[in-house]
Amino acid sequence: MGEDFQKQEFRLQGVGCSPGVVRGKAFVFLQRSVEEIPCYKIESASREAEVRRFEKALEATRTQIAGLAEDVRSRGATAEADIFDAHLLVLDDPAIVGETLKAMSTTGLNAEYCFNSTARRYIEFFAGLEDDYLKERVSDIRDVTQRVLKNLLGVASQGASDRFTKRVIVAEDLTPSETTMFERSNVLALLTDMGNRTSHAAIVARAMGIPAVVGLRNASLRIAQDDDVLIDGEKGIVYINPSEKTLACYTTISRQRSRLAALIEKELALPDVTEDGRAFHLEGNISGADDVESLKKFRLENVGLFRSEGIFLRHDRFPDEEQQFEEYRRAAEALPKTGTLVVRTLDLGGDKLISSSLLAREDNPFMGFRAIRFCLEFRDIFKDQLRAILRASAFGKMKIMFPMISSVAEVVAAKEILEEAKDELRSRGEKFDEDISVGAMIEIPAAAVIAEDIAEEVDFFSIGTNDLTQYTLAVDRGNEKISHLYDPYHPAVLKLIYFIVKAARKAGIPCAVCGEIAGDPAFAPLLLGMGVSALSMTPSCAAKIRYILRHTSFDTMQTLARTVLAEPEPRNIQERLTLFINSILPDSE
Ligand code: PEP
Ligand code: MG
DSSP states (O other): OOHHHHHOOEEEEOEEEEOOEEEEEEEEEOOSOGGGOOOOBOOGGGHHHHHHHHHHHHHHHHHHHHHHHHHHHHTTOHHHHHHHHHHHHHHTOHHHHHHHHHHHHHHOBOHHHHHHHHHHHHHHHHHTOSOHHHHHHHHHHHHHHHHHHHHHHHHOOTTTOTTTTTEEEEESOOOHHHHHHSOGGGEEEEEESSOOTTSHHHHHHHHHTOOEEEOOSSHHHHSOTTOEEEEETTTTEEEESOOHHHHHHHHHHHHHHHHHHHHHHHTTTSOSBOTTSOBOOEEEEESSGGGHHHHHHTTOOOEEEEETHHHHHHHTSOOOHHHHHHHHHHHHHHSOTTOEEEEEOOOOBTTBOOSOTTSOOOSSGGGSSOTHHHHHHSHHHHHHHHHHHHHHTTSSEEEEEEOSOOSHHHHHHHHHHHHHHHHHHHHHTOOOOTTOEEEEEEOSHHHHHTHHHHHTTOSEEEEOHHHHHHHHHTOOTTOGGGGGGOOTTSHHHHHHHHHHHHHHHHHTOOEEEOSGGGGOTTTHHHHHHHTOSEEEEOGGGHHHHHHHHHTSOHHHHHHHHHHHHTOOOHHHHHHHHHHHHHHHSTTOO
16 A cells, blocks of 8 residues: 555544544554454563553452452342352463463563453363353453453553553544543543444543544544544544645634633633623533532532432442542532532433443443433432432532433432431431432423423422433434434424423422533523523533623523524524524634
């Protein structure tokens, strides 16, 4: 293949989900297929570090498996716990580990490649045996191999391999936990074949401030290891081998965007009031106590959505009451005294899974055993969480919010369990906020339709537009094949939002929006014009949204809402909202 052909620029269009223009070398992370584990030479000076990286990955895997065994055993599933014990034996097998270390030293190749080759040899050996018991070990070794490889690819750290540092990660797909596994300083940008703006990996990337483009369809096949790539995370464009002309064009675009960012930044400290003096409320979405720090930078006082499953995903297990309490307390204490923290109870399932037999993969995960459905079934896990949140409410203003509500009965059942949790804390003599507010996420069309009835049972609503859009339009939010159909501009979605807001207003309760559109410049004025009480978003989105709302009158927002709600054509709505924003933001491209 000639040099010239390789150097030819080509452009891929995906969904821009975390802004930023960056250029760097690609690291193609093919996590799905063991056959495609990267293979590269380690410099002699880095070999010791590579061995430490391997040992660190083994240790991380050991902790995860032991945790899983303990977790499953504590729920009485002894037979399943035995499987994890067998996995621990594989991990400690001196033959596999020893042979890997030997291969690393004799070949000078990277740990994942040597470990994978060794493990595969053992898999083939056991698979060829007659003895059924020994044959069983194949699946154990396979499972453990996957875990170690996942940890190795995740824990690749500075110094261990310069193949990984400061790279643009290209993957077929990334789960939210895989996304958080990367060392932030090692990642220039994330590109995935699958996903959509609201898939959870995209949300995590945005929260981590990593430029990202998802839904690129076959980028992981078209981009080769070490390719030179230029990413526009705002527009969702990726250039492979960018030409001089493209690079020059992006220098101008970057300059333009920096000017706008400086202008927005200058206004950050001004009060949150519209042009005609009406106060508006912006809040932050977070996934862990450490994220509270990022709120301060963007002058946000309240957390409108703490995605509590972030804690579970980070531990890759069900953390106990104490571990959760520590994290909620830390988050509550990190907020300003006047701040409020809305903790959304566990929303695992869908595209957010941990290694637990309680949460198996499903054919239709977004329509499946997710969030409140799981919590109402596994009441002990739910109650651990509720007690932890309640205890943290003695350290700062907290609210509890239930996700994926589809009926009044679910809210009633969840509140009953909350009362049990309160009783248990009372009998333990623990302090908590007796009047803690309880809210419901409205993100399933059924809940929207019966919002008036649900409002009778709760103190507040928060509209989860990410799910509301996918369920209203029957479009999987993570499926790139139909991402063009995932359309929050669709009048059905907008009318439903307005319907929910009116139901909340009638019941006299506040109604926020915490889906991704709350932090989207095109939607923010529209939502406020509809009567939404607060917008909760990835903190880094707040500066731009604040600028837009400060430069618009509430009256104009209401007129905008009326016009948009009367428009049947999604593309006309999009055009109308884009024109509106461009009239406010200087230098719009
Ligand atoms: C939503 O669905 O809009 C939401 C905020 O929840 P999540 O994205 O975590 O499902
Ligand atoms: Mg949701």
